[in-house]
Amino acid sequence: MKVLKFGGKSLSNEGISKVIDIIESKIDNGDRITVVVSARGNATNELESILQKASSSEVYQEQLEAFKLSQRQITPLLDFNPEFNKLEKLLEGVSLLEDFSTKVKDEVLAQGELIAIKTVTELLQQRGINANATDARLLLKTDESFGNAQPIEGVSKENIVNYYKKHNGTTVNVVSGFIGSNLKNETTTLGRNGSNYTASLLANYLDADELQNYTHVDGIFTANPDLVSDAKKIEELSFSEANELANFGANILHAKTIIPLIEKNINLRILNTFNQKDEGTLITAKSSAKGIKSISVLDNVALLNFEGRGLLGKVGVDARIFKSLGSHDISVSIISQGSSERGIGLVVDKEKAELAVKALKHEFEYDLKTKDVNHISIVNDVAVISIIGQDLSEFHLPYNALIQNQIVPLLFNNTITGKNVSLVVKKEELHKAVNVIHGQIFGVAKKINIAVFGKGLVGGTLIEQIIKSTPAILDRRKIQLNIFAVANSKKVLLSQHGIDENWQAKLNESSIESSVDEVIDFAKAHHLENLIAVDNTANQDFIENYIPLVENGFDLVSSNKIANTVSHSFYKKLRQVLENNKKTYLYETNVGAGLPLIDTIKLLHDSGENITRIRGVFSGSLSFIFNKYSEENVPFATVLKEAIENGYTEPDPREDLCGNDVARKLLILARELDLENEFEDIHIENLIPEEFRDSSAAEFIDNCDKLNDHFNKIKDGQEENHVLRYIGDLHGDLQQTKGNLDVKLVSVPENTPLGSLKGSDAIFEIYTESYGNQPIVIQGAGAGAEVTARGVFGDILRLTKK
Structure with missing residues (x-):
């Protein structure tokens, strides 16, 4: 039958x-x-x-x-x-x-x-x-x-x-x-x-x-x-x-x-x-x-907190608790007990929570009066997540995943066999918590939910790179990259299961006004886990959103230099918020585009290596201009116009020639060494003659021939076999609070690493106490949307390892 x-x-x-x-x-x-x-x-x-x-x-x-x-x-x-x-x-x-x-x-x-x-x-x-x-x-x-x-x-x-x-x-x-x-x-x-x-x-x-x-x-x-x-x-x-x-x-x-x-x-x-x-x-x-079987949930429960430091070491307290609850037909599904002081957490049916407290207060009436029991309280709006088959030896994996997603369990316990673990979480976190745990222990792939702010040249290139690479990354690394939000200055496109190759058209058709709050609320409403916010805006106002994003569970990746070059107080505040929320901020592209510069400097500095100087050509556009100008017998204006036509410079080339971009990059490196320099501390050699600083970009470009005499004098005044390079130079006693930061045009021997630079490459010389006069040299492509976007992509992939 x-x-x-x-x-x-x-x-x-x-x-x-x-x-x-x-x-x-x-x-x-x-x-x-x-x-x-x-x-x-x-x-x-x-x-x-x-x-x-x-x-x-x-x-x-x-x-x-x-x-x-x-x-x-x-x-x-x-x-x-x-x-x-x-x-x-x-x-x-x-x-x-x-x-x-x-x-x-x-x-x-x-x-x-x-x-x-x-x-x-x-x-x-x-x-x-x-x-x-x-x-x-x-x-x-x-x-x-x-x-x-x-x-x-x-x-x-x-x-x-x-x-x-x-x-x-x-x-x-x-x-x-x-x-x-x-x-x-x-x-x-x-x-x-x-x-x-x-x-x-x-x-x-x-x-x-x-x-x-x-x-x-x-x-x-x-x-x-x-x-x-x-x-x-x-x-x-x-x-x-x-x-x-x-x-x-x-x-x-x-x-x-x-x-x-x-x-x-x-x-x-x-x-x-x-x-x-x-x-x-x-x-x-x-x-x-064999192995983990399922995740189950109890959501009609309440957590009872029983605290009584004065009961430490007294015999029979647990028996009294369970006797009083049992006499009222109240079953305890989970118990977690502290060893350092008498603190017990009990999970009971929500409907019986008030009765349970009443029963316990009656049983421990005298102990409450003598303060041996501090208080007996109810925590409502909680849920229990049980991982059936979870071996305690590997419990750190889902637990760490929860912490990284800002979900801190109120308590947990495991069965006698050590094969099942139960967690109590806030009910508002239940949906996200179950998804985080499930993705960690059952997922064919870890899902990474990405919000991209700024869809200009770098941002748009990054999105296309991610869409194109997602299948291969899923197959090779078991990571599912999911761009759920794309925002420009006016609109935002939101999609729980990710955008596709038609994202630009859909963004244009979107009726949702661009707002970081919209993105945060959408992520919460859909319980999205493993959140990364990517800033490709180059917008000074946007950095004010960094702290709210971190506080709402986002790690940060940025090609925008501004957050690292505004006041040192904001710089420190952001890092404190990141530490408090167990979040990470990566910005490798801020200085060397796709080159592994900041990672290298962090590794050296954190390992205790005394970095004594960092010098180099930080700007790909200025690298191209002075490499070509030094090698060829052509007027400076001709080289500048070629750089403009090839897209190496900003639309207004004075953004490059003024030296501020190099100065920001130099300041970022100084702060990586825990120096407290401000932007105002940097000595910048502005390559734009004063008479051209207030004119329009078009007027400047039309009259750039007038720069030829100035730069010809500098070029002709060099020693033999020397070339011009526009460099950033961090030096001085870098063990003090502040270092010396110079941005300037220099003449260097052509047979040195700086002098042998070609094309639009960037180069960085890192001098340390251990290496002496022989610097660590990092050289490669220093500019371009493809290179920068690929560097941002690299930062995203680094975060996925968390």
Whole structure:
């Protein structure tokens, strides 16, 4: 025999025909079956809501009539008067008393299952199937614990075996789940998801071959698909693993369902009523795979904090806690206890939290007066995440992932076996936390969610590079890069699952005004994890958004130099916020475009190496200009115009010639050595004659021939075999608070690293105490959108390793 159990969603008005089809196909295949049904659709919740209204003297009749209409819809001619009349009488009494007992509640809720067995039986009989509606209250005898009754095994088993001897053969018994009755024949219920328990008891007592639990999903998943979009179905589980899942909140199972099946070694298969081709999840005595199985969630809980430093070392405190809670039928699902002082965290059902505090305060009344107990309090709006199969030796991986995403668990504990770990988190963090943990331990790829601000030459190039490289990075490094936001100065494009190659058109069509707050709110609303904000704006005002972004969970990557060259106070404040929030700010492209300069300097400095000087050609545009001007016998204006035409300079070349860009880069390097220099400390040689500084860019370019004489004199005044280079030079005693920063045009021997520079390359000489007069030289392409974007991309990939 097989026991088939159908849940409420399967039995809804929209799904019940599928249930009848499944039962009919089993009979056509010659299977011997019995059927267990839950209340149809959302009946149990609706009845509970109506009951609450009645007890609060609210008008409930309209909702009751809507309930009746919904239950009649599939079988309008079927007589539900016994159930409906019972409901009306019970609710009328509750309304008059403005209160109800758990016993009354059980009687009210039971009507949902009684209506369900009538409906399913009628529909089966309409198809010529010999079906028999079976009220489980006649068979399943329980104790008097209304709301969470326990079966009396001997009596129940005898009743069920005898009943099936009379109603067997070709008869399909349709049994009401969830309900039973005590020895006084008073209606009881078996607790949350008790229909599953009813089905497993039947399977045990009838020695069934298999229990098939039909629901609205394909089986048990690595996490709730409603919380984690890429949750994977688990093909096979062991009884012990399934039992852990049930205990820690897996909605698809009842915590007591597994025990009767283990006793008789009866397989349990979780199946989808609406997808009959899927084979579901099979639960057997032995799992076919090892390792972490699933993440389950309990969200209807509260955390009790019990603190009593004066109780340290006293014997029997824990016993008193559990005795007081047990006397009020309050179960503790998780306990976490500190060793350095008497502090205990207890997780209980949210509905019983106030009662639990009241019980504990009564028990420890004297201890509260003597201050041995400091306080007993409730933390509401929490949830428990349990990682079933998590070995404690590897728990640091998901835990660190949570911390990196600014989710700090309130407490955690592990089971005696060391294979399951539970965390308590704030409820508002639940969705994101489950996704972070799932991505860490189950994910085929780690998802990195990126917001790009600024879509100019560098920003647009970066976006195209990421889109093009994403498949290869996913395949090679198991990292899923997901650009969920692109913003320019006017609009922002938002897409939870990432932009595509048509992003520019979609950005232009977007109706959302550009705002960092919009991006932050979108990330929160969609519970996005592993957030990176990329600043390609070169906008001074935008750096004010850095701190809010960090505080809301974003790491930072920037090609914008401004944040590192404004006041030293902002520089330090930003780094303090980064440290407080466990976030990282990478900006390798601020100085050397795609060259590994800042990383090298950080490594040397952090390792204790005394850097004594940094000198080099920092600007790719000025490198091109003076390399060509020094090598060829051409006027300076000719070289400058060529650089403009080739796009090496800014549209207004004075932005390059004034030296401010080189000065900013030099200041960034000084601050990497923990120097406190400000921009005003830099001595800058401005290459623009004063008479050209206030004219328009067009006027300057038209009259740049007037620069020829000035630069010819400098060039002709050099020593033999020397060339001109425009350099940044950080020197002096760099162990002090400030260093000397010079930006200037110099003449150097052409056989030196600086003198042998070609094209638009940048070069950096790093002098250290250990290396003496022989500098570390870093040289390469120092400018260009492709190079800079690739450097930003490199910073993004460095962050993904976190």
